[in-house]
Amino acid sequence: MKFGSNEAKRDAIVLAALIVAVWALAIWSDFSETMHHFLAAHEGWQADEFLVSLAILGAGATIYAYRRMHELRRVVRVRDAAEGRAVFAAYSDVVTGLFNRRYIETYLPELKAADETLGTIFAIDLDGFKKVNDLVGHEGGDKLLTEVAHRLVNYFPDGVCARLGGDEFVVVAPRIPEDEVLAVGEGLIGAIRKPVTIDEIEVEVGASVGIAEIPSEGGDCKAAIHDADLAMYTAKRDGENLVRRVDPAMLAAFRERLDLERAFRAALAQDLIRPHYQPLIRLETGDIRGFEALARWTMADGTAIPPSVFIPLAEENGLITELSERLLRRACLDAQGWPKEVFLTFNLSPLQFSDPLLGLRIVQILGETGMPPSRLEIEMTESAIVKDFEGAVKTIRQLQGSGIRVALDDFGTGFSSLSQLALIPFDKIKIDRSFTSSCRDNAKQSSMVRSIIGLGHGIGVATLAEGIENAAQFELLRAMGCEYGQGFLFARPMPPEEVAGYLGLASVERLPLSA
Known part of the structure; x- marks a missing residue:
């Protein structure tokens, strides 16, 4: 690599011009003869010896300058090699060499x-x-x-x-x-x-x-x-x-997803994702056991975004904890206006059960809102247990130690073993809606539901069937001994302002006419 080549050429030309000028001046002034006569006339000054010393010193300085230039070239080579290694390290992968x-x-x-x-x-x-x-x-x-x-x-x-x-x-x-x-x-x-x-x-x-x-x-x-x-x-x-x-369709879907992510973040920041409440009904009497808080998001133009869309979005973007905490805080404040015997059920994402501080976060929210722990029931899915059994058990014990009940949600879909379930002190088992919807028409599904209810009775845990949509399902589940039910047959999820009206209904009004 050449450094300062133009400057070197310029310096060489100036030096050559200076030598020629000095030589011409020496010829014009007859410098050598004049200097000789001067030194002879002043021999006592020892000037000729001084000039000889200067000449020898100049020769030595020339040798020194050459050696320094050689050393400088070596330093430059070392620096260039180091820069090359630095560039290689900056632009290459250490493991693979790519x-x-x-x-x-x-x-x-x-x-x-x-x-x-x-x-x-x-x-x-x-x-x-x-x-x-x-x-x-x-x-x-x-x-x-x-x-x-x-x-x-x-x-x-x-x-x-x-x-x-x-x-x-x-x-x-x-x-x-x-x-x-x-x-x-x-x-x-x-x-x-x-x-x-x-x-x-x-x-x-x-x-x-x-x-x-x-x-x-x-x-x-x-x-x-x-x-x-x-x-x-x-x-x-x-x-x-x-x-x-x-392809264009893929890019369009990606842009749509980006727009939805931006809208979701804005809705979360503005507290526009609110809990609605669906009642949990005692099948024998029609009494309200509690309400499950379900997240609902309606955009400014009236478009309702289903939870099946924005919950995975929150999980993928690391926002599920913030969303859950906002919803739980709001739900606890709403539940303060309900009768004391009516509890709040809240569902958490399986991802949250890997958080060792989950129990402390929930207890802190209860303290901030004044909600008694005994009125809160946390639901966890079977898939959360399968993913991290030891962590799930630890979290459940922390919650129950604080007075919070824990329910097993979507039972029968996560493929957990009975030996695992026997080690987890659940307060309630929720039968997944996929069993409820087909239990009347499918003998195998009906046997499964009967077995789950029997399992609950055997271990002293209440059972609740999700997704009850017609009177036939209601009658069959009640006959099987299922204690509680939830579904459109009783009520759709409702905003907080409609809960008081539903609580005012007589118990028999909440049950189908055939009951």
Whole structure:
């Protein structure tokens, strides 16, 4: 690398001009003879010896300057090498040796301009990597990532391969014809899925692949990578070892989801997601046992967004705890206006039971609102137990230790074992609506419901059937011995201002006429 070459040329010209000027001046003034006569006339001054010393010193200084210049060149070489290593570290992945995210984001436009054949982007996320990583350890996981990197390079010898982080990779490959690109993606999955032996253990991972094209004219490389990521996440959502190519419908759905996320965040901040209440009825008498708080969101234009849409949205964006706390606080304040014997039931997301502070958060809200713990019942789904049995048991005991009841929601859908259930001190079992809807017409489902009710009676726990929608279901469940029911037959979820009117009904008015 050349440093200051123009300045060096200029300095050399100035020095040469100065030498010529001094030489011409010496000739014009007959400097040598004049100096000789001067030194001879003043021999006592020892000036000639002084000039000889200066000449020797000048020669020494020249040698010193040369050595310093040589040392400077060595320092520059070392610095250049260090800068090269720093650049390599900044733009390469330590584990696999591939380029990293920064390199792709910084230099992809330049690469595309230099090589116009580049045009197809593959976004890759490994399926099952976490299980393998747990099996062989982090060092083994790194070996697997390195092997996948080698396979990517071999599969795309003319492409640019990079690891974005974790188990995500991206490949910028030469443009592939539209009718071949999906087959190339499937072939890539096949190459990645081949078994790998790590520390004498044979392991295998799959891959979800998303594909996008960089437009030929004025293409936005960052946007193309984003589109490939979107297609990859779509493939991962749909299953494992799938290939998805971005298309207009996918982009439209993504933009719609972004708009919904923004609207959800705004609604959460403005406290526009409110609890509605559905009664829990004693089937024998029609008495109200309590109300379940159900989240409802109505947008400014009157559009009702169902919980099946915005609850997963809250979970995916890490907002489920904030949403639940806001709803529980509001529900506790509303319940303060109900009769003291009517309790509040509140359903939590399975994700929240992994929070070791969950019990403290709930107790704090009860203290802030003045709600007695004995009037609150927390529902947890069977899937939450299956996911983290020990954590679920610990949370349940914390809640019950504070005086809060706990109900098992959607019983029969989570595939937990009876041995697990026997260890959990539930206060109530809720029979999932899928059993309720078919128990009258399906002998097997009817037997299942009867068994669940019998299980509840056997362990001394009340049972409640969800989703009762007609009198026939009501009569059958009551005959089976189910204590409580919930569903449209009794009432749809209602806003807080309608609860008082429902509480004012006579017990028999809440039951179907046939009862």
